[in-house]
Amino acid sequence: MVKDDRKYSKTHEWVLRSGDTAVVGITDHAQDALGDITFVELPKTGTVLTQGKECGVIESVKAASDLYSPASGTVTEVNGGLETAPEAINADPYGNGWLFKLSGLNETEFDRLMDAAAYGAFLESEA
Amino acid sequence: MKRTPLYNKHLALNAKIASFGGYEMPIQYKSIVFEHNATRQAASIFDTCHMGEFSFCGPNALGDLERVLSSPVGSMKIGQCRYGFICNEAGGVIDDQILYRMGENEFFMVVNASTESNDFHWISDHLSRDTITENLSAQTAKIDLQGPASPKICAKLMEEPIGKIPYYHFTHNRYRGERVLLSRTGYTGEIGFEFYSTPELALKFWDDCLAAGAVPAGLGARDTLRLEMGYPLYGHELDEATNAAWSGFTRALGEKAFIGSGAIRAEGGRAYRLCGLLIDGRRTAHSGNVITTPAGEEVGRITSGSFSPSLGHAIALGYLRDGYQQVGAVVSITTDRGALQATISETPLYRKASGRADIENYL
Incomplete structure (x- = not known):
């Protein structure tokens, strides 16, 4: 499942923009591939992230995976509920399973991300 | 790559398939945690036809x-x-x-x-x-029916009363007119059965168990379930280079003479011992990770690790050196992504399993 209202990275994160701030999460495809998510390590509030760079870790019962920031910016808030209930990412990857919020979004970088149609095609090509 | 007689059943159930022991096996159907919990709380079935x-x-x-x-x-x-x-x-x-x-x-x-x-x-x-x-491997199919609801399902499907089969005992019964073997064994720690029949009959048993409410469970849940019980997995806890004495399974090591008994007794099981580990937090340790004392002295290695769905935190098994096997002692595990703290524990790590209970209490 892919949502039309946001943009996507090749490492299966999504960015939902609102002005120069944004919410970041992982896609439905990513949560399904990982299986039951049991642990997340997220960047701390105030951390400056660079697009495409490692910014955390996601572990599931069967795998561990690095998390890459789909956009540059400063972390303004992290989803603290995931510390004890990371399964929210499996249940609702585009909603309650959001990971963190960013401010100071870079316009040019954001435009380079895939829209829903392009990400859908990217998933097809990877399958 | 070989397939079990139930392979098409797994495809029809949208299982994620991966190779294990030379077979294309189901790793999970719905989710590992769901299948794990279904086994602890109700009943599940595992395709174990790959076994010999x-x-x-x-x-x-x-x-x-x-x-x-x-x-x-x-x-x-x-x-x-x-x-x-x-x-x-x-x-x-x-x-x-x-x-x-x-x-x-x-x-x-x-x-x-x-x-x-x-x-x-x-x-x-x-x-x-x-x-x-x-x-008999090619002509023998095996399905593990496991969990507290499994005696009721088994009793409903068998043509003769299943009786009081004790833990680690077996009987024969009749199912759809044919003679089958049922043992009170499994790899989950829960009360349950291993069902042996022809491949044709196993297809029917699989469907009948599903219709009776058992959940299909894959090798992913099989692994988390056995790890919570501290059961060894061949290739992880046991192999040809690891002395059997170190496993600590003293009941599996008779006092008689057998091939290897001299080397096992000479070693005495003191140098290393397989220990359970309760890890603080949810992060997983992996096979090969080094175990150290809090002071940093290397004292062992992890053989298996996972998040424990029943306990809500990570657990592991590992070999610890003589003098560092004290239950309750705190150790550190070095992973690729930092150090984890753990406490040495007796096994089973999960203590509420129904495996050894009387069958009558579950009928």
Whole structure:
């Protein structure tokens, strides 16, 4: 499942923009591939992230995976509920399973991300 | 890559498939945690047709197996199952297996899939000439029905009363007009059965169990369930280079003479010991991770690790050096992504499993 209202990275994160701030999460495809998510390590509030760079870790019962920031910016808030209930990412990857919020979004970088149609095609090509 | 007779059932259930022991096996259907919890709380079925089955009979079968297996064979009653190792001369483990005593000199053995062919050759090379052995793996299907609801499901599907089969015992029954073997064994810690039949009949049993409410469970849940119980997985906790004494499974190591017993007793099981570890937090340790004291001295290695769905935190098994095996001691585990703190624990790590309970309480 892919949502039309946001943009996507090749490492299966999504960015939902609102002005120069944004919410970041992982896609439905990513949560399904990982299986039951049991642990997340997220960047701390105030951390400056660079697009495409490692910014955390996601572990599931069967795998561990690095998390890459789909956009540059400063972390303004992290989803603290995931510390004890990371399964929210499996249940609702585009909603309650959001990971963190960013401010100071870079316009040019954001435009380079895939829209829903392009990400859908990217998933097809990877399958 | 081989497929079990149930392969098409897994595809129809949208299972995620991966290779295990030379077979394309279901890793999960819906989710590992869901299947794990269904096994602890209700009932699940596992396709275990990949495992190997052998039969042995003849006047010297008992004596032969007594020499080939680490566990006592002569003291087994007819109708009893017993866990034990097949060891090499150096005391390493060629495989772990469960032996069924079918008659005075008649036995049935279940072994791992990846080691089946090697086991059969090794055992055959160590039998008397008049011991007749057969590799039944291709013609034998096996489904594990596990969990507190499994006795009710089993009783409903079998044509004869299932009776009071005790833990680690077996009986024969009739299912859809054919004779089948049922044992009170499994790899989950929960009360349940291993069902043996022809491949054709197993297809029906699979469907009948699903219709009766059992959840299909894959190798992912099988692994988290066995890890919570501290059960070894061949290739992780046990292998040909690891002395069987270190496993700490003293009941699987008889006081008799058997192949490898000299090396096992000479070692004494002191140098290393397999220990359970309760990890603080949810992060997983992996096979090969180094275990150290809080001061940083290397004292062992992790063999298996996972998040424990039943306990809500990570757990592991690992070999710890002599002098560092104290239950309650705190150790550090070095992972690729930082250090984890853990407490050495007795096994099982999960203590509420129903496996050894009386069947009557679940009917």
